[in-house]
Protein backbone atom coordinates (compact mmCIF):
# COMPACT_ATOMS: atom_id res chain seq x y z
CA UNK A 69 0.00 0.00 0.00
CA UNK A 70 2.83 2.39 0.94
CA UNK A 71 4.64 1.80 -2.35
CA UNK A 72 1.46 2.35 -4.38
CA UNK A 73 0.58 5.48 -2.42
CA UNK A 74 4.09 6.86 -2.81
CA UNK A 75 3.99 6.36 -6.60
CA UNK A 76 0.59 8.08 -6.77
CA UNK A 77 1.82 10.95 -4.61
CA UNK A 78 4.88 11.57 -6.78
CA UNK A 79 2.63 11.73 -9.85
CA UNK A 80 0.18 14.08 -8.14
CA UNK A 81 2.93 16.44 -6.94
CA UNK A 82 4.63 16.49 -10.37
CA UNK A 83 1.29 17.19 -12.07
CA UNK A 84 0.51 20.03 -9.65
CA UNK A 85 3.97 21.55 -10.05
CA UNK A 86 3.78 21.45 -13.84
CA UNK A 87 0.29 22.95 -13.74
CA UNK A 88 0.84 25.62 -11.08
CA UNK A 89 4.56 25.73 -10.39
CA UNK A 90 4.06 24.55 -6.83
CA UNK A 91 2.35 21.85 -4.76
CA UNK A 92 1.16 21.51 -1.20
CA UNK A 93 0.78 18.29 0.77
CA UNK A 94 -0.45 17.64 4.30
CA UNK A 95 1.39 14.81 6.05
CA UNK A 96 0.03 12.40 8.62
CA UNK A 97 1.71 10.51 11.42
CA UNK A 98 1.50 6.89 12.43
CA UNK A 99 2.77 3.66 10.96
CA UNK A 100 1.12 3.96 7.55
CA UNK A 101 1.91 7.64 7.14
CA UNK A 102 5.56 7.05 7.91
CA UNK A 103 5.69 3.95 5.70
CA UNK A 104 4.48 6.10 2.82
CA UNK A 105 7.26 8.62 3.42
CA UNK A 106 9.88 5.86 3.63
CA UNK A 107 8.55 4.40 0.36
CA UNK A 108 8.78 7.87 -1.19
CA UNK A 109 12.40 8.20 -0.05
CA UNK A 110 13.21 4.86 -1.74
CA UNK A 111 11.19 5.51 -4.93
CA UNK A 112 13.29 5.65 -8.12
CA UNK A 113 11.09 8.52 -9.41
CA UNK A 114 11.55 10.46 -6.17
CA UNK A 115 13.53 13.27 -7.73
CA UNK A 116 10.96 13.99 -10.41
CA UNK A 117 9.54 16.08 -7.57
CA UNK A 118 10.84 19.65 -7.38
CA UNK A 119 11.33 19.46 -3.60
CA UNK A 120 12.21 23.17 -3.34
CA UNK A 121 8.72 24.10 -4.58
CA UNK A 122 6.73 21.87 -2.25
CA UNK A 123 4.80 23.16 0.77
CA UNK A 124 4.43 20.61 3.55
CA UNK A 125 1.91 20.88 6.40
CA UNK A 126 0.76 18.44 9.08
CA UNK A 127 -2.74 17.14 9.77
CA UNK A 128 -1.89 16.62 13.41
CA UNK A 129 1.02 16.58 15.79
CA UNK A 130 1.84 15.47 19.25
CA UNK A 131 2.38 18.55 21.48
CA UNK A 132 5.90 17.66 22.62
CA UNK A 133 9.29 19.40 22.71
CA UNK A 134 11.24 19.96 19.50
CA UNK A 135 13.00 16.82 18.33
CA UNK A 136 10.97 14.51 20.54
CA UNK A 137 11.00 11.08 18.83
CA UNK A 138 7.23 10.82 19.34
CA UNK A 139 6.55 13.91 17.23
CA UNK A 140 5.20 13.27 13.73
CA UNK A 141 7.60 15.81 12.23
CA UNK A 142 10.59 14.08 13.87
CA UNK A 143 9.49 10.78 12.35
CA UNK A 144 8.82 12.42 8.96
CA UNK A 145 12.28 13.99 8.89
CA UNK A 146 13.85 10.63 9.70
CA UNK A 147 11.75 8.83 7.05
CA UNK A 148 12.18 11.32 4.20
CA UNK A 149 12.42 15.03 4.84
CA UNK A 150 16.08 15.12 5.90
CA UNK A 151 17.14 13.44 2.66
CA UNK A 152 15.42 15.70 0.10
CA UNK A 153 16.23 19.37 -0.75
CA UNK A 154 13.09 21.03 0.64
CA UNK A 155 12.88 24.80 1.19
CA UNK A 156 12.91 25.04 5.01
CA UNK A 157 10.42 27.96 5.15
CA UNK A 158 7.97 25.84 3.18
CA UNK A 159 7.98 23.03 5.75
CA UNK A 160 5.29 24.08 8.24
CA UNK A 161 5.67 21.90 11.32
CA UNK A 162 3.04 22.32 14.01
CA UNK A 163 4.25 24.15 17.16
CA UNK A 164 6.45 22.40 19.71
CA UNK A 165 5.69 22.51 23.45
CA UNK A 166 9.01 24.26 24.21
CA UNK A 167 8.83 26.95 21.55
CA UNK A 168 7.31 30.43 21.18
CA UNK A 169 4.00 29.37 22.77
CA UNK A 170 5.61 27.45 25.61
CA UNK A 171 3.23 24.85 26.99
CA UNK A 172 0.12 26.84 26.03
CA UNK A 173 -1.68 24.32 23.79
CA UNK A 174 -4.50 26.67 22.75
CA UNK A 175 -2.09 29.48 21.85
CA UNK A 176 -0.06 26.98 19.81
CA UNK A 177 -3.17 25.82 17.93
CA UNK A 178 -4.14 29.45 17.25
CA UNK A 179 -0.62 30.09 16.00
CA UNK A 180 -0.87 27.32 13.42
CA UNK A 181 -4.34 28.52 12.46
CA UNK A 182 -2.81 31.94 11.69
CA UNK A 183 0.01 30.36 9.70
CA UNK A 184 -2.51 28.47 7.56
CA UNK A 185 -4.64 31.60 7.07
CA UNK A 186 -1.57 33.58 5.99
CA UNK A 187 -0.83 30.94 3.36
CA UNK A 188 -4.40 30.81 2.04
CA UNK A 189 -4.76 32.45 -1.35
CA UNK A 190 -7.51 34.96 -2.31
CA UNK A 191 -9.19 32.15 -4.23
CA UNK A 192 -9.36 29.93 -1.14
CA UNK A 193 -12.84 30.11 0.29
CA UNK A 194 -11.68 29.46 3.85
CA UNK A 195 -8.64 30.23 5.91
CA UNK A 196 -6.47 27.35 4.72
CA UNK A 197 -4.60 26.82 1.43
CA UNK A 198 -6.21 24.52 -1.16
CA UNK A 199 -3.93 21.59 -0.37
CA UNK A 200 -3.31 19.36 -3.38
CA UNK A 201 -3.27 16.20 -1.26
CA UNK A 202 -4.12 15.81 2.40
CA UNK A 203 -2.92 12.45 3.74
CA UNK A 204 -4.64 10.76 6.68
CA UNK A 205 -3.86 7.54 8.46
CA UNK A 206 -6.99 5.84 9.80
CA UNK A 207 -7.08 4.58 13.37
CA UNK A 208 -8.71 1.26 14.31
CA UNK A 209 -11.43 3.37 15.99
CA UNK A 210 -11.90 5.34 12.70
CA UNK A 211 -10.07 8.42 14.00
CA UNK A 212 -8.19 10.60 11.52
CA UNK A 213 -5.59 13.20 12.45
CA UNK A 214 -6.33 13.72 16.17
CA UNK A 215 -10.11 13.74 15.72
CA UNK A 216 -11.52 10.86 17.76
CA UNK A 217 -15.03 9.40 17.75
CA UNK A 218 -17.46 11.35 19.99
CA UNK A 219 -14.67 13.71 21.14
CA UNK A 220 -15.24 17.50 21.06
CA UNK A 221 -12.73 18.05 18.25
CA UNK A 222 -14.71 16.09 15.71
CA UNK A 223 -17.69 18.41 16.28
CA UNK A 224 -15.68 21.60 15.68
CA UNK A 225 -17.32 23.45 12.79
CA UNK A 226 -15.62 26.88 12.89
CA UNK A 227 -11.95 26.55 13.84
CA UNK A 228 -9.41 25.09 11.40
CA UNK A 229 -6.90 24.03 14.08
CA UNK A 230 -7.58 22.93 17.66
CA UNK A 231 -5.74 21.66 20.69
CA UNK A 232 -6.70 18.13 21.76
CA UNK A 233 -6.47 16.97 25.39
CA UNK A 234 -7.02 13.43 26.60
CA UNK A 235 -6.63 11.79 23.20
CA UNK A 236 -7.38 8.06 23.50
CA UNK A 237 -4.26 7.38 21.42
CA UNK A 238 -1.12 8.32 23.38
CA UNK A 239 0.41 10.78 23.73
CA UNK A 240 -2.72 12.52 24.98
CA UNK A 241 -1.99 16.18 24.13
CA UNK A 242 -2.09 17.05 20.46
CA UNK A 243 -2.77 19.71 17.83
CA UNK A 244 -5.07 18.80 14.96
CA UNK A 245 -6.71 20.16 11.85
CA UNK A 246 -10.49 20.03 12.10
CA UNK A 247 -12.87 18.45 9.60
CA UNK A 248 -13.71 21.85 8.03
CA UNK A 249 -9.98 22.35 7.37
CA UNK A 250 -9.51 18.79 6.08
CA UNK A 251 -12.44 19.26 3.69
CA UNK A 252 -10.74 22.25 2.03
CA UNK A 253 -8.17 19.95 0.46
CA UNK A 254 -8.54 19.30 -3.24
CA UNK A 255 -7.93 15.62 -2.54
CA UNK A 256 -8.05 13.64 0.71
CA UNK A 257 -6.20 10.31 0.69
CA UNK A 258 -6.90 7.91 3.55
CA UNK A 259 -4.28 5.24 4.21
CA UNK A 260 -5.16 1.96 5.90
CA UNK A 261 -3.17 -1.26 5.84
CA UNK A 262 -3.50 -4.35 8.00
CA UNK A 263 -6.27 -6.49 9.42
CA UNK A 264 -6.61 -4.19 12.43
CA UNK A 265 -8.06 -1.49 10.15
CA UNK A 266 -10.65 -3.65 8.34
CA UNK A 267 -13.46 -2.86 10.78
CA UNK A 268 -12.73 0.87 10.78
CA UNK A 269 -12.64 0.97 6.97
CA UNK A 270 -15.93 -0.91 6.69
CA UNK A 271 -17.63 1.37 9.24
CA UNK A 272 -16.36 4.57 7.67
CA UNK A 273 -17.42 3.46 4.18
CA UNK A 274 -20.83 2.14 5.17
CA UNK A 275 -22.54 5.43 5.84
CA UNK A 276 -21.53 6.04 9.47
CA UNK A 277 -21.75 9.64 10.69
CA UNK A 278 -18.58 11.68 11.14
CA UNK A 279 -19.02 12.10 14.90
CA UNK A 280 -19.13 8.34 15.39
CA UNK A 281 -16.57 7.70 12.60
CA UNK A 282 -14.40 10.77 11.90
CA UNK A 283 -12.84 9.09 8.82
CA UNK A 284 -16.32 9.24 7.24
CA UNK A 285 -16.15 13.04 7.35
CA UNK A 286 -12.75 13.31 5.68
CA UNK A 287 -13.70 14.19 2.12
CA UNK A 288 -11.77 16.16 -0.44
CA UNK A 289 -13.32 18.92 -2.55
CA UNK A 290 -12.70 17.08 -5.79
CA UNK A 291 -11.61 13.60 -4.70
CA UNK A 292 -11.50 11.23 -1.73
CA UNK A 293 -9.21 8.24 -2.16
CA UNK A 294 -8.98 5.24 0.17
CA UNK A 295 -5.65 3.48 -0.24
CA UNK A 296 -5.97 0.01 1.33
CA UNK A 297 -4.18 -3.27 1.31
CA UNK A 298 -6.27 -6.43 0.96
CA UNK A 299 -6.22 -7.11 4.70
CA UNK A 300 -7.77 -3.73 5.43
CA UNK A 301 -10.37 -4.22 2.69
CA UNK A 302 -11.73 -7.65 3.71
CA UNK A 303 -14.80 -6.29 5.53
CA UNK A 304 -15.84 -3.80 2.85
CA UNK A 305 -19.43 -4.02 1.61
CA UNK A 306 -19.32 -6.24 -1.51
CA UNK A 307 -20.30 -3.47 -3.87
CA UNK A 308 -17.23 -1.50 -2.83
CA UNK A 309 -14.72 -4.30 -3.20
CA UNK A 310 -13.95 -5.21 -6.83
CA UNK A 311 -13.66 -8.96 -7.44
CA UNK A 312 -10.13 -10.12 -6.68
CA UNK A 313 -8.15 -9.48 -9.83
CA UNK A 314 -6.39 -12.87 -9.85
Ligand SMILES: O=C(O)[C@H](O)[C@@H](O)[C@H](O)[C@H](O)COP(=O)(O)O
Nearest residue numbers: 097098099100205206207212213
Ligand atom coordinates in the same frame (compact mmCIF):
# COMPACT_ATOMS: atom_id res chain seq x y z
O1 LIG B 1 -0.48 11.41 15.29
C1 LIG B 1 -0.97 10.34 14.97
O2 LIG B 1 -1.02 9.35 15.71
C2 LIG B 1 -1.48 10.14 13.58
O3 LIG B 1 -1.56 11.27 12.84
C3 LIG B 1 -2.75 9.35 13.61
O4 LIG B 1 -3.87 10.04 13.13
C4 LIG B 1 -2.49 8.13 12.76
O5 LIG B 1 -2.44 8.51 11.38
C5 LIG B 1 -3.55 7.07 12.95
O6 LIG B 1 -3.62 6.81 14.34
C6 LIG B 1 -3.16 5.79 12.21
O7 LIG B 1 -1.93 5.37 12.72
P1 LIG B 1 -1.28 3.98 12.23
O8 LIG B 1 -1.05 4.15 10.75
O9 LIG B 1 0.00 3.86 13.03
O10 LIG B 1 -2.27 2.90 12.53
